[in-house]
Every structure is written in structure tokens, then in C-alpha cells.
Amino acid sequence: MDERHRVIIVGCGFGGLSAAQRLKDVDAGVTLIDRRNHHLFQPLLYQVAMSVLSTADIAWPIRHLFKDRKNIRTILGEVVGVDTQRREVDLASGATLGYDTLVLATGSTHAYFGHDEWAVHAPGLKTLEDATTIRRRILLAFEQAELDPDPDRRRALLTFTIIGGGPTGVELAGTIAELARETLRGEFSRFSVDEVRVVLVEAAPRILSGFSEKMAGYAERKLESLGVEVWKGQPVSECGPKGVTVGEKMLESRTLVWAAGVEASPAAKWISAPADKAGRVEVEPDLSVPGHPEIFVIGDTASVSMPNGDPVPGLAPAAKQQGTFVGDLLRARLTGGTEPERFVYHHRGSLATVGERDAVVEMGWFKLKGRLAWLLWGVAHIYFLIGTRSRFTVALSWFWTYLFSRRSARLITQRDALSGKPPEGEETRAVDEAPPGAQVSEVTR
Template sequence: MSESTTSPRRHRVVIVGGGFGGLETAKALKGAPVDICLIDQRNHHIFQPLLYQVATASLATSEIAWPIRSIFRDRRDITTILGRVVGVSTQGRSVFLEDGTAVPYDTLVLATGARHAYFGHDEWEPFAPGLKTIEDATLIRRRILLAFERAEREQDPARRAALLTFVVVGGGPTGVELAGTIAELARTTLPKEFRHIDTTTSRTVLIEAGPRILSSYPDDLSDYAQTSLQQLGVEVELGRPVKDCSADGVVYGDRTLPAATIIWAAGVRASPAAEWLGAAADRAGRLQVLPDLTVPDHPEIFAIGDTVAIAGPDGKPVPGIAPAAKQAGTYVGRAIKARLARKAFPAFVYKHQGSLAQIGRSRAVIDFGWIKLRGWLAWWIWGIAHIYFLIGLRTRLSVALNWLWIHTFNQRSARLITQRDELGGSRRLK
């Protein structure tokens, strides 16, 4: 009589978040004796560094986003779930989805990212959307393009001026890139396409509460970026925090600026991961983690990317940028492999690979630490670096050709007004 045998259950790894950190963790676990469940509330991975180019009509959504299932179609060890996580049971080792489903885990990786933060004024969000998702980008693109369309038909000079005023709040890399590209759109792409307005007279205003833009960059690169923006026609307002955002415009310092389009690039807040775990977090909601990126008292839970606050080798916080999330994801995947093999694994060490920001055509700044670059050379390196990290040859070629076309002919072909937006439409801009 033969004895039936049951193969031992494989180690279950649940990864929450399909961003840079989550994807790199899954990739690093290739070949490990684990079953992976990747959960995300969207079915696609976004190349966030180029999200602003979708918002400003330079690239199409399909050029910076890829279906997660497609990315891992050849990985039989990975199961993908489209769902929204609402809680975690550390005792039961389960992740709970919005529909009530419980997904069990042996090791949990939280790579849930962050959203824009309004410093206690969430009521501003309808009037000043941030930029973290494809939906955000298409909403902003719609508002920018609709502002020009409605200005074309507006008879009241004051209202027309407000429609042609674009405000970006926040002088970090995203704010700088948005402001520079909006100014170029108005001054080089659109002038010949409208008959009743002069798009070159539009105003792009960048508001930064601090004393300078790109505050994490060296002073000379920050100064170059400000000068370059001003040469593009961007008005840079420093040292005046925003006090109010509404359908009528923005109040900053002691000034009121009527504006139909406001974009928020001033701050971020982590996902509710710390709340799910009942764990310590900083003021921005970021989890406090140990040097091996595990949550205190929970060695089975890793947290990475914008979800966490951790110091780099120089004592400064690891920045919330794509390379940092990718490094952390690779580290966690290797750490899990080492743990399963009962091998020691060193603490996470972040290696800063440089900071890059585009300002406009042939204008960018790069800080590699050991060398600083600006101007057209920095712009070429910025472009090559971003193309390199895109997924797939077709996407790389498409983006490269798009940029070449924009650079040569000043034309942006992704100027589609899509998505219903009541605030940006009939009530806000009529």
C-alpha cells in the first residue's frame, strides 16, 4: 500500500505596491523558493519621473505605464491581485483588501508609496491637484488645455488673464519641471494654433515657500535653474508660503493671484501603512524602520520607498526618488533569499547615484556629488538616463522619437482633452 505524500508549502511573500520598490523586490526574488503575491490598486506600473510630461502633453500615458501582469507574464511564481489594501493583521499574518479578502503571508513587503500632502489643508486638493498617478496627470493636462480653449472664447479681459495664468506650488524637481514645460508649451507649441489669444502672454508662476528652488541641490545649480526658468518666462516667487487655494486662484504671502489652473508639487504624505501596523511614524506618516528595512518588532515585515523614513550613510534622509526605491527593493529581495538560506545579510546602505532635473529644452541640472553639470550636456544625460530605465525597446524608441520631434519642431502631439472633470469644467472655468 503506497503512502500519499504532500509537498511542503512554499514560503509566501506578499508585496503591496507595484511601483519601483515593489517591482524590484519581485525581480530580485527570481529563483527563490517562494510564492509571490503582488497587490496593487492599479493594474499598471508608472514611470513616475516622467509623469509630468504626460501632464504637460509631451508624452502619452502608454509611454510611461505598463500592465503589471505583462511585466511578470513569464514568472509563474508571481500572482497579481488588483485590489486596495485597507489593513494588515500582524498576529494573523494577513493583508486585508477592500472587498474583505484576506491574503496570508509569511513575509510582507510594504512598498505603498506616497500621495501629495497639503499640510493640513486637504480642502485645497480639488483646486490644486498633485501629480502621483496617471489619473492626476490626465486631469492636469485637461485643465491646462481647457484653460487655453476657454481663454480663446472669453470676452472679459480679467477672466481671460486668469485663464492664462498657471500656478505651480512647490520648487522641488517636479515643480521646476512642470513650470518649465508649461512655459514652453505656451510659448513655442501653441502660438500658431489660436486666433483670438496670444498664448505667449500667458503667465506661469512657480511659488516656493523656501528661500530657493531645488533646495536639495547645490546653490549654484539652484541659481542656474532659477535663471533658466526666468529666461523661459516663468515667474519665480520665493519665501512666500501659500495660504489659500480656491476656484478663484491662490493666496501666497500677502498677495492674491487670480488663476484658473493651480498644480500642487509642494509636499507628500506616506500611505497609511504605519496605521495598518500601529507602528511609529514621522510627521509625514513614514514608517520608522530598522537598518535592515524591517519594521521594529516585526522582522517578517519589510517596508521600502516613500513608505519609510531611513537615514543614508551621511545621516541625511534617503530621498524619495526612484533609484532609492529600486535599491531598497533589490536589497529586500536578496535579504529574503539570504534569510531562507539561513545566511547573514548586511544592513541596507543607500548609494546616491545623483540628482537630475530638467528645466526645459537643452536645459537641465545634474548633481553627481563628485561633479555638477548644467545646460545642454546635462539635458542629454538626463534624457539618456530616463530612456535607459524605461521598460521595453518599443517604449524607449517611442519616447526618444517624441523628444526629438519636440526638440526639433516644438510640437507636442499628446494634447488630448480627456476625462470628465466637473471642477475644471463647467463650474470652474465658465
């Protein structure tokens, strides 16, 4: 039996990946557990949904990332519980794994504010499956509009509604508008792409609440110049197969996308830990669980406050910083070094695109908008991608789209294409375009 210190990291998102990377060459047995076999670069997930990038551009097999790390074991499995007394992790397969130190980096999922039934009609965007589902629905809406002779049904098919005015909602709304009016122009004969209607719904008084009012106002004006309707100040009260109700107003729309909120994974219930309203574990300053110094919670699963009392935002840089902190703490603990006492979040800035050629950037006092901001946004995202091939193919795809408004991953691959959903009881695959020799991610739904 392996008598080394046993570290289990559940979840290989930004936080889990960063923690594992910091444990290089440490005399410990590290086990990574994830429900999927790939690490996903979520900030660019909406570009898969919008046919700009393929899945292989933003996802990498976890085993490949750690193939040269002999102290790391990777397991494809789903954690369903934790026994804190016996220090064991329970898997859905029935297997149990013992740990000495446990790191929970299980992320978050969509929050429908008590209306989980809306998920069928308004999918969110967290996984590759979500992205390919949304892409299929959007592209099929155009195909069905080409076939439908009824002008009212066609109008509903050509109305796309994004619920939530944060960065994801703004990026989706702007990109759908440009997809319709630039990429698809001239490809359909029964309707004009000028008939396409894109509506962004935000319950708060303004969009992009994490940005300054000036930058949020610029983004809203830019969206409107692209043809996006921005509805503010009224919450969604109903989502259904025919559309969405905002306040008391019914909007007929066959394609809805949810970008309004998230809730944490059930990790707090697994370990019976105190949690906030969103289900995030309320951790100690060193990101450990109260009463359990051997358990750490990071990323979207953790409720962490900054020195001024504001919550640490649920962003990829925050998760990376937390993963790095915990990895360094464990390294110090296992090697006899000095353990850091408190996690301190360093906010590097906020970025959001508005369409394919515009963005807003805020980094402290430094604020930038327009095409220069878009270039900075692009450089920042390419820098954080994994591997030269991904950086090259993403940059090439953006350059191609920027010059010619063409998208390389605009394929509908599901068999039951006209219905917009897979046949009852059958498995379907969403396989994207990828450069020759690339590792293509096949997602079985």
C-alpha cells in the first residue's frame, strides 16, 4: 500500500488544476477526481455556443495534462458524498477513496431561483454539453424559420432571448446579433436576417453590475447599435416552450438562454458545513472548513470575503488564486515549511466582449473600451489557454471571423435535426470541427 500522505482533489477546473500543479514533486499521493475527462476553459465557452470555436480549442484531457506527474492519479468519476469521520470520499460507482487531505473544487451550476423546470426551456452555459446544445438550438431556429410559412411562428423562431445581463449574457447577446446579421446574411431565402430579434433581459437597473456605470452604459449602447434590445428593471416570471414572461409582458421566443445566476455544488451538504444562501461553504481565512483543517474548499464552491467585506467574485482568476494558495499551503505542510495563514484575493480586473470587435476592460484606475479593449481581452485569454496549438487555432479563428465574419464550427450534428432534440432513448454525439490531427472532444449525451 502507498503510505504517502493522501491528497484528494475533487474537480479539475481552474481551482483544482492550480492546486494540483503546485504539488509538483511533493512526496504525497495526489488523486484528481472529475465527472468529465477534460479541463475546460470556461471563459470562452460562449464562443463554442456561437460557432466561433470548436470544443477541442478550449478543452484538454486531464490525463494528458498530468501524464508526466508520477505522484498524480486521475479518476473519472462522480463524488456523491464525504465521510468526514472515516475520511473517505464516496463515488457514484460505489467505490470509496480514503484521504488525509481533501480539496473540494466542485464549482457551481445554474440557479433558476426555485424554478428548476425552466432549465428545459432556457439552458445555461457551464459545460461543453451546454454549449453544443445552445449552438444547436440557435442554428436550428434559423433552419426552422426557413421552412415555416406562418409569419407569427417565424417571428418567434427568429427571436432570441438571453436572461441575465452579466458578462456572459452581454457576450452571448452581442455575438448572436453579429452571427445573424453578418455571418448568416444572404444564406436564407424566406426571411431577411434583419428580421432577427435579440433581447437581453436583466432584472437589475443596469447590465454589467460588476463594472462602472460608465462602462456598463457604453456596453449597452454598443449592444443597441448591434440591434440588441436591452430590457432592464423587470425580473423573469415565467419560461416556457413559447417564450418568456418579463414582469407581466409575454415575449414569444423559441430560443432562450439562461445567464442569470449560479448556485454552488452540494459540497456543503457532503461535509455538513455552514453555507451561504447560494450553497457556498463558509470557509476559514486559510480556505479550510471550520472544524476540519484537513478539508479545503475553493472556487465557486467557497464563500470567501475580501478585507473590505465584499465577496470574492466567482471568476476564473479567483479560483486559480485560491487553488495556488491551497497548493502552496499543502506543500509547506508536507515539507515542513511555513504555512500561509490567510488567503488574500488580488483583483486583476474585469473584461467583457460586446460582439466580436468590441470590449470593455477595467483594471483598477485603468479603463479601456472599443477595439483596443477587444485586443487586450483577446491577448489575455490566449495567454491563459493551455498549449501552443490551442493558442494558435483560437487566434486564427478569431482573425478569420474578424476579417470575414465566418465561423468554422457552424455544424448541426445531432441526427434528429428538425426537431431540435435527440431522438427519444438514443445517444447522440456533438462532434465539432477541429484542425487536422487535433484531439476532438466527443460528448455523449
